[in-house]
Amino acid sequence: MKPVKVGLLGLGTVGGGTVNVLRENGDAIAQRLGAPIQIVHASARDLSKARICDTTGIMLTTDPREVVDNPELDVVVELMGGDGIAREMVLRAIANGKHVVTANKMLLAKHGSEVFAAAREKGVMVAFEAAVAGGIPVIKAIREGLAANRIEWLVGIINGTGNFILTAMRDDDREFADVLAEAQRLGYAEADPTFDVEGIDAAHKLTILASIAFGIPPRLENVYTEGITRITRDDVKYADELGYRIKALGIARRTDKGVELRVHPTLIPEGRLIANVDGVNNAVLVKGNMVGPTMYYGAGAGAGPTASAVVADLIDVARGMNAPGDCRVPCLAFQPEAIAELPVLSMDEVETAFYLRMKAVDKPGVLSKISSALSDFQISIEAVIQKEPKHGERQVDLVILTNVVKEAIMNEAMRRLESSDTIAGPIAHIRVEHLD
Ligand code: NAP
Numbered sequence: 001m002k003p004v005k006v007g008l009l010g011l012g013t014v015g016g017g018t019v020n021v022l023r024e025n026g027d028a029i030a031q032r033l034g035a036p037i038q039i040v041h042a043s044a045r046d047l048s049k050a051r052i053c054d055t056t057g058i059m060l061t062t063d064p065r066e067v068v069d070n071p072e073l074d075v076v077v078e079l080m081g082g083d084g085i086a087r088e089m090v091l092r093a094i095a096n097g098k099h100v101v102t103a104n105k106m107l108l109a110k111h112g113s114e115v116f117a118a119a120r121e122k123g124v125m126v127a128f129e130a131a132v133a134g135g136i137p138v139i140k141a142i143r144e145g146l147a148a149n150r151i152e153w154l155v156g157i158i159n160g161t162g163n164f165i166l167t168a169m170r171d172d173d174r175e176f177a178d179v180l181a182e183a184q185r186l187g188y189a190e191a192d193p194t195f196d197v198e199g200i201d202a203a204h205k206l207t208i209l210a211s212i213a214f215g216i217p218p219r220l221e222n223v224y225t226e227g228i229t230r231i232t233r234d235d236v237k238y239a240d241e242l243g244y245r246i247k248a249l250g251i252a253r254r255t256d257k258g259v260e261l262r263v264h265p266t267l268i269p270e271g272r273l274i275a276n277v278d279g280v281n282n283a284v285l286v287k288g289n290m291v292g293p294t295m296y297y298g299a300g301a302g303a304g305p306t307a308s309a310v311v312a313d314l315i316d317v318a319r320g321m322n323a324p325g326d327c328r329v330p331c332l333a334f335q336p337e338a339i340a341e342l343p344v345l346s347m348d349e350v351e352t353a354f355y356l357r358m359k360a361v362d363k364p365g366v367l368s369k370i371s372s373a374l375s376d377f378q379i380s381i382e383a384v385i386q387k388e389p390k391h392g393e394r395q396v397d398l399v400i401l402t403n404v405v406k407e408a409i410m411n412e413a414m415r416r417l418e419s420s421d422t423i424a425g426p427i428a429h430i431r432v433e434h435l436d
């Protein structure tokens, strides 16, 4: 086989990592593939910037169009991010008949249908393993390894930065902002870290995972999204006391009434494997109707792990390049004509248990009033933590774990409690999943 010629858009964390992987493991990769992979042409905004990789021998430009239009290239690897210039370049590469590898989950969650349709039209491949869960080959696992199954649900820690922050808040009692700054220094965070901490990045990834799991078109707007910015160190400590960990989860589940698609902080019993996935690591639990639950674990962000997924895609694309189109694995696991919408369950209909933290007025009978108000909504209390009032205060921290209840009912119950004279201020609430 002749060398596979690659153009690289972006020389940052993942782009630089990709150059490094190909330099360091190039011989072993060529032995597996039967041909070397060569980065011929690359672009970045500022060519005078120090890089994590050696770009000797690579033609460099500040204009990504030059790369995309280079007739010598077989594959374009898009590692710029965003859905502006990145979308334009990916569509232009496809129009030029080039295969595309990308780590850009935002692009695929928002414009996946357009990108995949364009690729189909031109008979080229679009590979995106690095877009979800960094170095974990979870796309390949669902799309190929679990192809015999009807996927019932998947649950994942799919943002490394968020998990890094929650772990440091719990283990080292560190401040949110300080840990986020470290995640940025380590190259884990998105260019705009709001995407990490507000759950948007995880929603992008869940959109892609749900699409390949259920055969639905990628539609970001269908995912309920809540970040970790309202989680306090007290929440982390109370969860610990109750025997739980707080993790930001992406959850996609088929139900009789529709699919649940949601990203939010979640209490998980501490004995669950996924509750012990810490730091920048990610994990995705996938339940197939034949195989049962399976779990995939590893580094969810960073140069080496993400570049490992990018290069694995390059190898797959190189293998598929000379194969007839119908021998290739479909981008979204299902044949394009089989991709169809499913109804999406509204959050009001979703059923979970709840962790509630409130400031209760410190006077006799308060707990029984709260308990009776909840029981009016058929909500029972499974566990309680009540702290003594701090010196000079007349309010106490009260933490309650409830049974499983419909979200609309819990919202109504919280409104009732907040308007009573037993509670001061709003109630903080976090959903609880037992993952049975
Ligand atoms: P990054 O470090 O910010 O790198 C982005 C690169 O793109 C830089 O080299 C930048 O040039 C170049 N670039 C950006 N806008 C450009 C423009 N308009 N024209 C030309 N070049 C441009 O980002 P990253 O962390 O590598 O992430 C890249 C992609 O991978 C994103 O889609 C991200 O979501 C995804 N991803 C990242 C990780 C991770 O751990 N970081 C993991 C999985 C997926 P300069 O260097 O000159 O500024």
Ligand code: HSE
Pocket (backbone or CB within 6 Å): 131, 132, 133, 134, 158, 159, 160, 161, 162, 188, 189, 190, 196, 201, 300, 301, 302
């Ligand atoms: N910012 C992302 C994260 C990068 O922290 O998970 C990996 O997709």
